[in-house]
Amino acid sequence: MSQGPQTYVHIFRRALRSLWENVYLNLVSMGVIAAAVLLMGVYLTFQYNLTQLMNSWDRDVQVSAYFHADVPEDRRESLAARIGEDPRVARVAYVSEAEAGAWLAERVDDLAPVLEELGSDLLPASLEITLAQTDNVERDIAELKPLLDPADFAEVDHGREWVDRFEAFVEAVRVLGGAMGLMILVAALFLVTNTVYLVIYNRRDELEIQKLVGATQSYIVAPFLLEGFAHGLAGGVAALLALKALHVLLIGRLESALGAEALTSVSALPAQWLLGLAVLAVVLGVGAASVAVTRFLATAP
Amino acid sequence: MIRFYRVSKQFGAFDALRDVNFQVSKGEFVYITGPSGAGKSTMLKMVYGAVRPSHGKILINGTDITRMRASGLPSLRRSMGIVFQDFKLIPTRSIGENVGLALEVIGASRDTIRRRVDAVLSIVGLRGRADELPHTLSGGEQQRVSVARAIVNDPSLLLADEPTGNLDGAMAIEVMEILQTINLRGTTVLVATHDGGLMQRFPYRTLRFRAGRLESS
Numbered sequence: 001m002s003q004g005p006q007t008y009v010h011i012f013r014r015a016l017r018s019l020w021e022n023v024y025l026n027l028v029s030m031g032v033i034a035a036a037v038l039l040m041g042v043y044l045t046f047q048y049n050l051t052q053l054m055n056s057w058d059r060d061v062q063v064s065a066y067f068h069a070d071v072p073e074d075r076r077e078s079l080a081a082r083i084g085e086d087p088r089v090a091r092v093a094y095v096s097e098a099e100a101g102a103w104l105a106e107r108v109d110d111l112a113p114v115l116e117e118l119g120s121d122l123l124p125a126s127l128e129i130t131l132a133q134t135d136n137v138e139r140d141i142a143e144l145k146p147l148l149d150p151a152d153f154a155e156v157d158h159g160r161e162w163v164d165r166f167e168a169f170v171e172a173v174r175v176l177g178g179a180m181g182l183m184i185l186v187a188a189l190f191l192v193t194n195t196v197y198l199v200i201y202n203r204r205d206e207l208e209i210q211k212l213v214g215a216t217q218s219y220i221v222a223p224f225l226l227e228g229f230a231h232g233l234a235g236g237v238a239a240l241l242a243l244k245a246l247h248v249l250l251i252g253r254l255e256s257a258l259g260a261e262a263l264t265s266v267s268a269l270p271a272q273w274l275l276g277l278a279v280l281a282v283v284l285g286v287g288a289a290s291v292a293v294t295r296f297l298a299t300a301p
Numbered sequence: 302m303i304r305f306y307r308v309s310k311q312f313g314a315f316d317a318l319r320d321v322n323f324q325v326s327k328g329e330f331v332y333i334t335g336p337s338g339a340g341k342s343t344m345l346k347m348v349y350g351a352v353r354p355s356h357g358k359i360l361i362n363g364t365d366i367t368r369m370r371a372s373g374l375p376s377l378r379r380s381m382g383i384v385f386q387d388f389k390l391i392p393t394r395s396i397g398e399n400v401g402l403a404l405e406v407i408g409a410s411r412d413t414i415r416r417r418v419d420a421v422l423s424i425v426g427l428r429g430r431a432d433e434l435p436h437t438l439s440g441g442e443q444q445r446v447s448v449a450r451a452i453v454n455d456p457s458l459l460l461a462d463e464p465t466g467n468l469d470g471a472m473a474i475e476v477m478e479i480l481q482t483i484n485l486r487g488t489t490v491l492v493a494t495h496d497g498g499l500m501q502r503f504p505y506r507t508l509r510f511r512a513g514r515l516e517s518s
Contacts, residue, residue: 007408021393206391212349213450214379215406217372 011219015226022199026231029195029285033235034242036188037281041243043177044273049266050170054163061137063129063158065148069097069121075152080127083147088140090132097121124154185284192231192288193295200224200296207296217297224293225286232285236278243277244268302327302458302489303348308357310343310513317343318354319513325491327457330484332500333493335510341493344510345462348491349383350374362457379407382451386463388443390435390450396422397431400450407454421449425479441472448479452488459483461492465499477503 019026067076076094084092095103100123105115115122134140141158148156200207210220247268269277303325310318318340325331333341346352347359350366359366366377382403390399400421401414409417422428425445427438435443444464451459461480465473477499484490494500500507509516 004408006410010405010408205389206394209389209391209402210406211375212351212378212383212389213403213406214375214377216375219406 007219011222012226015223015230018199018203018223019227019230022202025195025199025202026227029192029199029231029288030235030238032188032191032195033232033281033284034238036184036284037236037239037277038242038246039184040181040280041239041269041274041277042246043181044277045243045247045266045269047170047174047177048269048273050173052267054167054170057163061131061134061141061158063131063141063144063148063156065127065129065153066124066155066157067126067152068154069124071125071152076125076127079147079152083127083129083144086144086147088132088134088144090130092130093128095126095128097123097125100125185280188284189288189291192228192284193291196224196228196231196289196292197296199227200292204296220297221290221293224289228285228287228289229282230285231289232282233278235285236281239281240274240278243274302329302362303491304358304360305344305347306358306360308347308354308359310340310347310352311355316513318347321357321513321515323508323515323518325489327489328484328487330481330490330505331492332505332507333491333510334495334500334507335516336495338512339510340513341495341510342462345460345491345493348458348460349381350377375406379403379454380456381458381460382448382454382456384444384447384451384459384461384464386466388435388440388447388467390443390446392435395432395434396427396438396446399435399446400431400453403450403454417453418449421453422446424452424482425449426475439472441468441475444468444472444476445479448476448483452483457489459488459490461490461494463493463495465494465496470498473499474502 080092080094083089098121101115101121104123105112108115129144131137131140131144145156207220247266251266305321305323308318308321309316321340321344333344335341343352347354348361350369354367357367361377362380364377366373369377390396391402394402397415397418400418401409404414404417418431419428422431425448427442427445427449430438435446438446444467448461448464451461459480464480465476468476473496480490480492481503506518508518
């Protein structure tokens with residue numbers, strides 16, 4: 001009698017039966033996978049939002065160029081027009097000393113008498129230059145520099161030093177997080193492998209008998225791989241649900257505690273990333289089962 | 302059917318079998334006997350490929366199994382049935398499932414399995430008890446389940462390693478009668494035993510081992 005579709009039915013039934021008969025060990029296995037994938041998901045959400053934040057800064061780069069007090073008005077306007085024609089520049093806004101002073105007074109209402117006494121030219125006039133969309137902010141700023149002659153401008157501020165420091169921080173988080181993620185995955189693989197090994201060990205007599213009555217290696221191994229797949233799938237789905245719940249609960253609580261509207265911009269991971277996490281969970285489940293059953297068969301009589 | 306040609310087996314410094322030569326023809330009933338440690342079980346394990354010889358050749362139906370790769374063992378074992386002294390039944394599976402296991406691994410349909418299981422349980426006198434668990438049966442009945450599993454796929458060769466070792470006199474005779482019936486249906490039967498009484502009651506050709514050597518055949 002040759003092996004046919006019935007063999008797959010038997011394998012499937014064996015896997016289902018084992019899942020039911022070793023329900024506690026299987027739950028441990030699923031739980032470990034869920035915890036590992038949830039940790040990965042939390043880290044990735046953090047990393048994703050940091051990257052999004054940095055990208056938004058890169059998308060909306062503003063350069064403030066402060067005039068010397070003695071630059072005449074018509075010169076300021078011609079400079080604004082010339083800079084505005086540059087293809088790297090999206091728009092230019094001229095802010096006079098009076099407008100800058102009014103802007104400051106509006107924000108520090110309590111100091112209005114002091115500011116009035118100091119005069120309307122407390123703050124220098126400036127050009128607020130918004131850069132066009134670019135794939136290289138550093139290059140565009142450098143290329144714009146010749147237009148911002150120190151003879152006209154006392155200071156040019158584009159806030160890039162701070163952004164660069166933040167980028168370095170994000171990179172460090174990425175490297176550290178990647179290393180930690182790898183360690184979490186290896187630890188999860190180790191734990192799940194040993195849990196599946198216990199399931200296999202519980203059934204060692206049955207496996208020995210299967211071998212003696214002519215079961216092929218693939219017939220013996222396949223149900224465990226199916227179980228690993230089920231562990232991974234269930235663990236992955238549980239992790240994604242927990243990630244969603246964490247996102248909703250934590251963001252809601254932080255918002256009400258801090259009243260920070262900015263937190264509403266903390267995004268959940270995109271669908272492709274979530275799918276990737278689910279695939280990772282399944283790979284973890286099947287991989288652990290594969291390692292466990294190979295280890296068992298290598299030592300079995 | 303079976304041919305051992307100058308077969309030896311060493312486990313470290315211990316010689317389990319030394320230069321063993323014999324032949325078993327199709328349809329024969331043969332005892333393998335000798336004291337404990339004589340090499341009976343080692344010899345049987347070699348026939349179903351669980352132990353490989355250190356030297357020599359073993360031919361089963363003309364195929365040299367000493368050259369067989371591990372992936373070839375399942376098909377070899379599907380052509381034979383094996384009965385063990387400790388029955389080797391799965392305690393959490395019903396009698397029907399235990400017996401049907403040998404058919405399940407070759408992909409038989411559930412209908413075929415049910416039909417064949419009922420048939421062999423009738424042969425061993427356990428008809429209608431397929432749904433019971435092994436622990437509800439006596440030792441003799443459990444051994445009969447083990448025999449049923451060994452013959453369910455209609456093998457050409459039946460190996461039994463001390464099949465009556467855990468049974469009392471009456472139960473041992475029942476099991477031997479079943480093995481005899483199976484042999485009369487054309488199956489070659491090899492029984493490893495040191496029960497002289499049974500060999501006298503059911504007299505067949507005997508391979509006698511001592512300290513790994515075949516003393517007489």
